Amino acid sequence: MPLIVEAPVAQRDRRLESRLQPVLYRKAVLSALLALIFLAFFGTLGLSARMFPKNYDWRYRVISNLLSPRDNPSHYWLPACGIIVAAVLMLPFAGYLRRNLEIASPRAARVSAGALIAGIVALICACLVVPQHVHDVFGIRRLHEFIARSAAGFIAIGMLNACWCAWKGFRKNLLQGRLFWTWSLVTLLPLAGIFFSECLLGITRLHPAWAMPIRTVLRHSVFWHLGFWEWSGSAAVFVFLCAAVLLIPAANGLRKSQRDHCNLAAASAQELSKMRLMSRAPCSTRTISTPSASSR
Numbered sequence: 001m002p003l004i005v006e007a008p009v010a011q012r013d014r015r016l017e018s019r020l021q022p023v024l025y026r027k028a029v030l031s032a033l034l035a036l037i038f039l040a041f042f043g044t045l046g047l048s049a050r051m052f053p054k055n056y057d058w059r060y061r062v063i064s065n066l067l068s069p070r071d072n073p074s075h076y077w078l079p080a081c082g083i084i085v086a087a088v089l090m091l092p093f094a095g096y097l098r099r100n101l102e103i104a105s106p107r108a109a110r111v112s113a114g115a116l117i118a119g120i121v122a123l124i125c126a127c128l129v130v131p132q133h134v135h136d137v138f139g140i141r142r143l144h145e146f147i148a149r150s151a152a153g154f155i156a157i158g159m160l161n162a163c164w165c166a167w168k169g170f171r172k173n174l175l176q177g178r179l180f181w182t183w184s185l186v187t188l189l190p191l192a193g194i195f196f197s198e199c200l201l202g203i204t205r206l207h208p209a210w211a212m213p214i215r216t217v218l219r220h221s222v223f224w225h226l227g228f229w230e231w232s233g234s235a236a237v238f239v240f241l242c243a244a245v246l247l248i249p250a251a252n253g254l255r256k257s258q259r260d261h262c263n264l265a266a267a268s269a270q271e272l273s274k275m276r277l278m279s280r281a282p283c284s285t286r287t288i289s290t291p292s293a294s295s296r
Helices: 002-024 027-050 077-101 106-128 143-171 177-206 208-218 226-247 250-295
Strands: none
Touching: 002 077, 027 077, 027 226, 077 106, 077 143, 077 226, 106 143, 143 177, 143 226, 177 226
């Protein structure tokens, strides 16, 4: 009997979820979220950079300087709150990408959405754990940097898997070619720059004799500094989300919504058949036991 009562409740929750998802994934709603993400992320970072005690040059300084109580003692909380709000607003895009990229590669779409969610959660944690330069946090000297780099790595994995889905969708004539080329440009170019910069840094550590020539050549170049790649990567993620909203056809979400309604109708029919069988089970038991009693 409790199963019969819980079945309509579960059915109602599924219907509510199926109605809310199409509304959340509409172009107008996602465009509004993009505007709020831009204001929350770049707006608070820009305002904090203007109020930075020292001269803040985004080409040479990392974003963590704005979040550090040591470097920005008066306003470090402002960019932290802005990044957290922007990260929360990015969560619907993970479901939106999975919903629209499953037609090309279901497994890669799931990996992309999961990696984006993991990166968003790590980004929120990086804002809660402020940069610590003196004491260890949970036994880790630079826990903020570790979490921030983990967030960047997860988001990069999600973007790479989305590019793979876009490539497969382009070859199957399911997605536009502009989507693949835009995503590839904003994903591979910053990753290549960061990889090249980290390789040069590793060479200077492994071969100290090469450190001075490399630093002399690249000392005045913005490509040598991590801050430039952090800001470039942040802008690349925002352009990636904008391309997802503008270049993914709305028909993909419509077909997915229709499939969800069909699956929901099939699940409802199965639940109703189970309820009918359970309601008829006691009656069949009595009809079977009655002839046995009369035969005795």
